[in-house]
Amino acid sequence: MFCSNCGKKVSKLDNYCNNCGELIHGYSRIIKRWNSSSNKPEPIEKLKQKLIKQYRGKNLGSIIKGRELKNSNGSCFVIEEKENIDIIKLDINKAKEKIASDLKLIYGIGKITEFKLKKQGYKDIYSLREHPRFKKDAKKFTELLENLSTNEIVEWICRWFSKSHPLIFCSSAFCDINDYIILDIETLGLYNRPIILIGMARIEKKEINIKQYLIRDLEEEASTLKNFISNIGKTNAFITFNGAMFDVPFLQERLYYYGIPFNLKRLNYDILHFSRKVWKEKFENYKLSTLEKFILGVKRKTDIPSSHVPDFYMSYLENKNIGPLIPIIEHNKQDIISLANLFAKINKEWKIF
């Protein structure tokens, strides 16, 4: 054996060249140090093994109805399904009325001023268009309302209120119902790791159309992302669960990772935040599983907690057995359905105020 750097003969026993100090072998030993095991949760081995046994020798297509899509980056697999959910969104005019009634949206108006103005007969921002001091801003804002410029309205409201404020939710009324995209992704970890499943749904009359993009092999991540974004237009708005913090930035990071310069920035109605407001102090925590249990009465049959998704997915890859993949797909589908139902619920809850 010879040194790749200086060409001198090196002994098999030596890790470094004795002449020039070049590392000859022992890379893997060095790399071991980066493989620090993180706190993996106790594996749910029993369930996993049961699934592996149950699905031994079966292929994905025979179990799950889906189709393969192709694009310039390669192939991907999509599973489509419909689910009956009746979503009646807020009435546009009622939402407008509600938003316009909050005078605090105008610069210079606090609680006290609002109280005084209302007493003077300025019942909403529309009427403020006649006010000597506030007319300029009032005109600007009411114009946005009339044009249903949702992005600008949300931006405006965010200047004064938190992102979970009911008025933000009201603005969802201005989107076309077809523009909503319910979104939930499954990944191999919290940061910098591949996405394995992108679940999305569109709302149609009394039902939702679920599309799940499954990454059958890590090879497919880039092509799957490409297919996914072909669904997204300028006017879409996401409905997510903590998606502003997780799903959307994660997708954005992966898109850029593969050099796909697509900007995912859209309106995002975050069910987590609104749930905290609507059902304030009702629950110990506001995890999706808690909300669906107590509000929707959902009981999942075989479900794996999100923290186990990476482990199950890796088992699927290693064993080339679709068993551990099945509950991931189910889990994601149920998340999407629950999200849709919660969105419907919040619409109902907040209709009256």
Added chain:
Amino acid sequence: MENILEVLEKIKNDARFRQRVEHIETIDKKKGTYGNLEEITPEIRNFLKVKNIKLYKHQTECIREVRKGKNVIITTPTASGKTLAFNIPVFEALNTGKNHTALYLYPTKALANDQLKKIRQLEKITKIKLYPDIYDGDTPRSRRPIIRNKSRIVISNPYEIHHILSWHYKWDKFFKNLKFIIIDEAHQYRGVFGSNIAMLFRRLKRILNFYDSFPQYIISTATLANSREFGEKLVGEKFEIIKKDYSPSGKKYFMLYNPYFDGAGYYSTHQETKDLFLLMVKNGLKVLCFTVSRKMAELIINWAKSELKNGIEDKITAYRAGYLPEERRQIENNLKTGKIIGLTSTNALEVGIDIGVLDCIIISGYPGTLISTWQQAGRAGRAKKDSLAVLVGFQNPLDQYLIKHPEYIFKTQTENAIIDLKNPYIVSGHIMCASAELPIKFEKDKNLFGKNIVEYAKDFEADKIMEKTSNGWIYIGRQKPSHVVSLENITSDTFKVLNNGKILEIMNKVQAYREAHKGAVLLHRGEKYVVKEMDEEKLLIHLEKSDIDYYTDVLKSVEIQIKKEEKIKKIKDLKLRLGKLKVEENFFGYKIKKYDKVLGTEKLDLPPLEFNTIGLWFNIPEWIKEKVIRKNLDFEGGIHGIEHSLIAMMPLIVMCDRWDIGGVSYSKYPYSNKASVFIYDSYEGGIGLTEKAFYLFPKLIEITSALVRDCKCGSGCPACIYSPKCGNENQPLDKEASKIILDELDNLI
């Protein structure tokens, strides 16, 4: 300034000081040479007019090179106007290109703050709105998107860049428009730390190329023996060098002061430092005194205060790492405005924080490198005033040698700043990080990380950290790689030091064991506190204010244990071993002292501080030992000397800084009763330094033997067997014995 001359005369004539002056080097005053620029934008012209600045030739040269699009290294001394030399062309370019951005990197937060102030001033006067801001670990979440999208100058640090690179999409706009990367105080990026930073710059460059961005680099550094090579290795680009300083300076006196002029001395170095400090303060000189420890910075102030009156005692203070940022900023301002005239400091002020004009610098003890010595001395004598720097020698042989051999300080070049681009531990860690930022593609990434990237990737795949796909090698490891790979030695737990429940300061575990164990006297801004309790579980230290008049000094011992021998090489009857070592520091007690007198000692019951690493070791064959003893030489001093000189030569063999390596020698290693020398990596878990040296050992012995043999000094010097980081004050040492041992080892091999 006549005061300087007066003080010098006093020192030269006063019996208290006279004999202790070993040498005064006079550095002549120098007129400034100004430069011209062919063109200058009205905004900048106005700024120079308002601030009454005439540009020196090195500044105009720098501006010209940057304007030409060149990468520039500027190595002129502190206070020569380096900052302006790169801020001007950056402002010009950002004013022309309306979207252009610049990234400034500083090694510390204090420096980033200082730079922000300067840039904001430039912005205000030139009216070129760039919204400069700091983006680091302290930046609130809510400010972050605003800075990323609006600020055209972002000031940050390498640690932050390490963490944000995988979120590059958020920096899309900033990176696409990035025209300049300014790396200030770059000399701090040397050795293992520097090699990490060099890899970080390759990762940054990789991301920038992805955004079609190819910025210019401007490096500012202290004078180095190898600035060009250093800069090119640090970022992997070609550079123009601006090194001649054309700024004016007053006459500089550099005094070497020896408390042990008669061999024994009358007062300790600390007392002598205090007296010099007092002399300067009483004569109205603005003085900054660098001390070797935080405690000494505080003690010297305490002693000096008790001897001052008429309000002058309130005009001196300590300044050190560990103070809260607001406290530090206040002191910096007070010094500038003259509310403070005397300051003691650890090396925290060595870097370029602007503290205005100082007349005098006292360096109490050799700071370990010539780079630091000159950085510290350079803090005095801005502009045209005369200035004085005093190096006060400790009793150890290294300081004594330097004090008696002025040529070593004044005639030799400063150290090399070494960077290793091949250290497999460092390179592999950064390849892993890179794979999480963009998929690895060999053809392109080979140029940044070396051809071995192929091997690394395959091994990463085997370990399920990467996966090969048609889009490149992607990261699939479990954790965020930038959390796994740290740029610096992993810092252990940090303790909060509390007085009445309020945080006084924060310190790491080693500092806490050394300075804040139970019973320790802790000084903070001149106030004395006694440590009542050290809560190891909650990482809290509880203090109580006290007016005791003593201080404490911890006692510790170091022990090395062999945990696992992994490799052995027989070279005739020398057996060289490589393996896992445990270095254990035991803090077994502390001394109670008043001034220099020991009043008593107390026991401490602390668990040892452990540190696991990789090292090499060997026993000295018995017949060599006999030969040394037969010649009536000190064998212990001999092996101690070879340990030091081997460490001194390690950087040549394994491309590191000598501060990256530790060592211990035993004339009788307690576990084997043999004379043994240990050399190990000063990094938890090892970082491949001694591992590589193990295979190159014959070469290491050969050059070390030649070094000691050919060194012209008498009984040892910093160039051969003295070590700036010796834990035993360079004692005992016997150069003759070292020479014999090394010769024999060399013959043997």
